[in-house]
Amino acid sequence: MQYVSPVREPLVTSGKTYHDVTQDICYQVEAAPNIRWMGALGVALILLGVFFYSVYRTLWYGIGEWGLNKTIGWAWDITNFVWWVGIGHAGTLISAVLLLFRQKWRSSINRAAEAMTIFAVICAAMFPVLHMGRPWLAFYVFPLQNTLGSLWANFNSPLLWDVFAISTYFTVSLVFWYTGLVPDFATIRDRAKGKIARFSYSILSMGWTGSAKHWSRYETVSLILAGVSTPLVLSVHTIVSMDFATSVVPGWHTTIFPPYFVSGAIFSGFAMVLTLMLITRVVFKLEDYITLEHIALMNKIMMVTGSIVGVAYITEFFIAWYSQVEYEQYCFINRATGPYWWAYACMMSCNVLSPQFVWIRRVRYSIVMTFILSIIVNIGMWFERFVIIVSSLHRDYLPSSWAMFSPTRIDVGIYVGTIGLFFTLFLLFAKFFPVINMAEVKTILKYTVNDGPTYGGSNDGSRSPAGHHASPAPYSTPGVPASAPVNYDKQND
Numbered sequence: 001m002q003y004v005s006p007v008r009e010p011l012v013t014s015g016k017t018y019h020d021v022t023q024d025i026c027y028q029v030e031a032a033p034n035i036r037w038m039g040a041l042g043v044a045l046i047l048l049g050v051f052f053y054s055v056y057r058t059l060w061y062g063i064g065e066w067g068l069n070k071t072i073g074w075a076w077d078i079t080n081f082v083w084w085v086g087i088g089h090a091g092t093l094i095s096a097v098l099l100l101f102r103q104k105w106r107s108s109i110n111r112a113a114e115a116m117t118i119f120a121v122i123c124a125a126m127f128p129v130l131h132m133g134r135p136w137l138a139f140y141v142f143p144l145q146n147t148l149g150s151l152w153a154n155f156n157s158p159l160l161w162d163v164f165a166i167s168t169y170f171t172v173s174l175v176f177w178y179t180g181l182v183p184d185f186a187t188i189r190d191r192a193k194g195k196i197a198r199f200s201y202s203i204l205s206m207g208w209t210g211s212a213k214h215w216s217r218y219e220t221v222s223l224i225l226a227g228v229s230t231p232l233v234l235s236v237h238t239i240v241s242m243d244f245a246t247s248v249v250p251g252w253h254t255t256i257f258p259p260y261f262v263s264g265a266i267f268s269g270f271a272m273v274l275t276l277m278l279i280t281r282v283v284f285k286l287e288d289y290i291t292l293e294h295i296a297l298m299n300k301i302m303m304v305t306g307s308i309v310g311v312a313y314i315t316e317f318f319i320a321w322y323s324q325v326e327y328e329q330y331c332f333i334n335r336a337t338g339p340y341w342w343a344y345a346c347m348m349s350c351n352v353l354s355p356q357f358v359w360i361r362r363v364r365y366s367i368v369m370t371f372i373l374s375i376i377v378n379i380g381m382w383f384e385r386f387v388i389i390v391s392s393l394h395r396d397y398l399p400s401s402w403a404m405f406s407p408t409r410i411d412v413g414i415y416v417g418t419i420g421l422f423f424t425l426f427l428l429f430a431k432f433f434p435v436i437n438m439a440e441v442k443t444i445l446k447y448t449v450n451d452g453p454t455y456g457g458s459n460d461g462s463r464s465p466a467g468h469h470a471s472p473a474p475y476s477t478p479g480v481p482a483s484a485p486v487n488y489d490k491q492n493d
Contacts, residue, residue, distance in 0.1 A: 009293040011105055011444055016288060018442050022187060025438045028284045028431070029188055036283045037431060044423035051417020054410045055130065063133045065410040071403040072393045076411045077127045078243075079385040080418065083268065084124035085166065085240055086261075086381065089233055090269025091117030092173050095180075096229035099222065105297055107440040108289045112280055112430070113273050114177040119425040120272070121170045123418040128162075130414070158242040165239040169232045176225040182208050183218065183439040237265040244388070250331035251392035254319060260312040267305035267351070268381035274298050274374040276426065278367060280435055289436050292365045299358045299370060302377065306355030309384075313352065327397065335391045339404060343387050350380020 016024070033041075057065050068075055091113040098106040129135045141163045143153045153160050186208035189201035208214055241257035274295065281290040320332040335344050354376045363369045395402045429435070 009291070011108065011291060011293060012289060012441060013291055014288045016445065018445065021289075021438055021441055021445070022191075024286070024289070025184075025434045025436050025441075026188055026191055029434060030191070033431060034283070037427065040279070040283060041424065041427045044420050044427060047416055047420020048424050049417075049420075050413045051421055054413030054417055055126075057410050058130055058414070059135070063131070065408060067406050067408045067411055069403050069405070071396065071401050072390060072405045074131075074393065075390055075405045076386075076407055076415060077131045079382065079389050080415050081124050081127040082240055082261075082385045083382050084120050084127075084418065084422075086237065086265035086268045087272045087378075088117040088120035088124065088169075088173075088269065089237060089262075089265040090273050091115070091120070092169070092176070092229050092233050093266055093269065094273065095176060096226040096233065099226045100230060104444045105294055107444055108291075108294055108436055109273065109277055109298075110440070111177075111180065111433075111437045112276055112426075112435055114173065114180065115426060115429045115433075116269075116273060116276055117173045118170070118177060119422050119429075121166060121173070122425070123422050125166070126414075126418060126421075158239065158246050161239045161242060165232075165236045169236045172225060172229050172232060176222075176229055179218070179221055179225060180437060180440075181433060182206055183210070184434040184437065186210065187438060188434065233266075234262055237261045249392050249396065250325075250327040251335070251388065253328075254316065256312060256315055256319060260309070260316075263305050263308040263312065264381060264384060267302060267309050267355075268378060270298055270302045270305065271374040271377035271381070274302070274370055275378065278371045278374070280430060281367075284430065284435065286436065289441065292367075295367070295370055296364045299364045299373075302374075303355045303358040306351060306377070310352040313348065331392060331395075334395055335387055338391065338395070340387065340391045340394070343383050343391070347380055347383040347387050350376045351384060354380070 012021075066075075066077070094106050094113040095110045095117075098110070129138050132138060140151075141153060141160065143155075182205055185201050185205035189198060189205050192198040192201055238258040238261065241261035244252035245254060245257040247253060277290050277294070277298075281287055317332055320328045323329075335341075354373055357363045357369070357373065363373075390405050394404055
């Protein structure tokens, strides 16, 4: 009999058993691609083709293909870089912070969120490398021995801090992601029928047998990596904000940037997680695992972080007024009323106003409204970075150097292309890897045995509410894989 809490909404619906979880998740890997997945991949590949063409033009003809000028040396490239890094934040946040706080609703979404981090950081890394103009010399950013002379990386530069912070973040996130995949790889290995599939998943599962020792080490390593990842979530975007805050450009030289950037990153990251989860839910028919309760909880976090971002926008104006620095005051007035007022208006309406609709329960639990809001927030956060960067640069201290920025088709092509790269990687991941963490989802299935000493049974003082759906006890279900969590209830019974 499945136990259903009278207080909290179930995180897995339709009375799924352990066997059902294995069947549903493994089916996506084992079955032939469905038409929805192929259609989504086709669109992503077209955008990826645009990316390769734009990169080819950039490498062959140089950075002159972009819309940069002598006044605005950073525009779309650094805007896109910060935007993608921000998107990568929520994946690690869901995986690490929610694990440390024992939030069980993370189980159905953490796998895809971790993958999102990996792919978003890859997309982000494209922009500074391409911005160099000569990406084959990108190794200069690392403190390697230089045989051409006494040229060393500048350790005082926040740009170098970026390299260390993001590469560390990427490495830890990758190990965290892979560690969580190992038990599920073993499950797929045990079910694989073809030699190639069995050999591939055997290599990936690293000899996992599901023994108590393996589970103990798995949980220990997961907690250690979560503990390491948590400060990285805060440090990475803090250091990205230092790229701006350590300069003397009006609008950038402010101490509010670290918390401002971190909250904005989590805000945009959760919006992208929602976008991905809703697409995954439809493409792979995972409505029983990515429930309305998951979506509502993520909506609440998005609303809270969006409100923090709104307060940061207002605080910026207050600081500019309170500083009594005329250049700083002009910069913020110019943002709201200058030539780029439309970008500022988009930023405010998308990031400050739109998340407030989540206060309405009907919106919070609506699939369509949530998807629209997540897209709006992603657009708004992109405009936030554009406003910060371009509006501060296009009118600096010398009016004689004032200029406007207009993106070229290559600028647009590279940005749109990275979206294609991101979704191509994600769709391939979702097809060949289990997109939901089977092992962890099984741990949140709550069963009770009549008069048995189990959670929710008579011995702990609680009872299943009358009329709730009942399903067979898990240990009576055939097909439970060897790597599934041990059901101690059976032993006690």
